[in-house]
Amino acid sequence: MSGEADRPLVVEGLTKEFGNVVANDAVSFAVNEGEVFGFLGPNGAGKSTTIRLLLGLLKPTSGTATVLGADVRDEAALTEAKRRIGYLPAHLGFAEEATGEAVLEYHGAVKGDSRRAELLELFTPPVDRPIREYSTGNKRMLGLVQAFMHDPDLVIMDEPTSGLDPLKQEAFNEFVRDERDRGTTVFFSSHVLSEVRRVCDRVGILRGGSVVELENVEALLHRGGKHVRVHASDAAIATITDLDGVVDPDRFAEGVQFIYAGGVNALLRELAAHDVRDVEVGEPPIEDVFAHYYGGEGTPDGSSPTEEAWDGSGGATGESDGAEATSENDGTGATNV
Numbered sequence: 540m541s542g543e544a545d546r547p548l549v550v551e552g553l554t555k556e557f558g559n560v561v562a563n564d565a566v567s568f569a570v571n572e573g574e575v576f577g578f579l580g581p582n583g584a585g586k587s588t589t590i591r592l593l594l595g596l597l598k599p600t601s602g603t604a605t606v607l608g609a610d611v612r613d614e615a616a617l618t619e620a621k622r623r624i625g626y627l628p629a630h631l632g633f634a635e636e637a638t639g640e641a642v643l644e645y646h647g648a649v650k651g652d653s654r655r656a657e658l659l660e661l662f663t664p665p666v667d668r669p670i671r672e673y674s675t676g677n678k679r680m681l682g683l684v685q686a687f688m689h690d691p692d693l694v695i696m697d698e699p700t701s702g703l704d705p706l707k708q709e710a711f712n713e714f715v716r717d718e719r720d721r722g723t724t725v726f727f728s729s730h731v732l733s734e735v736r737r738v739c740d741r742v743g744i745l746r747g748g749s750v751v752e753l754e755n756v757e758a759l760l761h762r763g764g765k766h767v768r769v770h771a772s773d774a775a776i777a778t779i780t781d782l783d784g785v786v787d788p789d790r791f792a793e794g795v796q797f798i799y800a801g802g803v804n805a806l807l808r809e810l811a812a813h814d815v816r817d818v819e820v821g822e823p824p825i826e827d828v829f830a831h832y833y834g835g836e837g838t839p840d841g842s843s844p845t846e847e848a849w850d851g852s853g854g855a856t857g858e859s860d861g862a863e864a865t866s867e868n869d870g871t872g873a874t875n876v
């Protein structure tokens with residue numbers, strides 16, 4: 540594995556305050572080369588703030604980050620690094636009168652477009668039409684083409700599938716997996732947990748401006764216990780659900796389903812002691828695994844989530860960072876990368 544300094548994305552104690560709102564509070568993590576990293580957290584957790592800090596669109600209050608080795612506080616180094624970075628913002632500020640073609644021409648002239656044709660076959664924005672006629676999904680697809688067409692080494696995206704229909708979402712998932720296989724490093728925020736399950740190697744979970752979890756997706760699912768569905772008699776079910784590690788048993792006509800967080804052998808021994816008609820054991824629903832971090836009812840191991848507020852604002856009203864906030868939109872109305 541490469542050393543910390545060689546990683547394509549390193550965040551160290553990154554802090555951003557808007558007035559008295561601490562949007563990012565000493566955020567630290569690193570993304571490895573060729574990794575797909577999901578950045579999760581409830582509304583207002585601070586994900587977009589981190590992303591905008593990484594692109595130099597906001598200035599950190601303290602701490603720093605490097606993208607492809609460039610310190611985000613060093614404007615010249617960051618500008619140079621951005622040639623090899625793709626960026627898809629949450630809010631796409633394309634000029635309404637420009638056609639999709641003109642937007643891509645502009646970006647292509649600045650940073651290259653060697654993969655434009657290939658990407659336009661996969662994501663299919665109507666490039667001959669003006670942006671004002673675009674649906675939300677069409678804008679997102681144009682943004683994806685723009686983000687990847689110069690064949691970047693690192694791609695940073697803020698909720699990339701928001702507004703895409705299910706087939707395009709699936710196309711995106713497959714595309715990201717292929718990109719990872721080509722060695723591209725991908726970092727994106729998401730609220731779509733199924734997509735995180737399908738494409739991410741690792742996730743970072745932000746809550747109230749702080750990283751509360753950094754974990755391999757498989758390990759996270761493993762820790763979330765197993766989803767078990769047993770078809771058996773009422774008497775058998777009563778004993779089985781008494782087993783240590785059974786969480787949230789839920790009866791249905793023929794049996795019971797529950798999350799099981801105990802040892803596999805103890806479960807097998809218990810099941811073997813009864814006349815079980817059928818049993819299914821699988822991974823828990825991803826929503827259940829993440830519910831804890833999003834303010835859910837508890838965890839499979841029985842512990843309770845801490846009671847801190849989920850909203851990084853703590854109810855306070857911060858100063859707007861208006862001057863920085865508009866820098867995402869360049870003169871042409873195209874998204875500035």
Ligand SMILES: Nc1ncnc2c1ncn2[C@@H]1O[C@H](COP(=O)(O)OP(=O)(O)OP(=O)(O)O)[C@@H](O)[C@H]1O
Binds near residue numbers: 557582852858859860
């Ligand atoms: N320009 C700004 N001025 C003042 N407060 C801001 C500004 N930008 C963000 N905030 C505040 O910082 C906190 C983090 O916001 P941010 O947009 O980074 O969260 P997020 O995790 O991306 O949320 P979502 O999932 O809803 O997009 C919120 O409390 C938000 O109100």
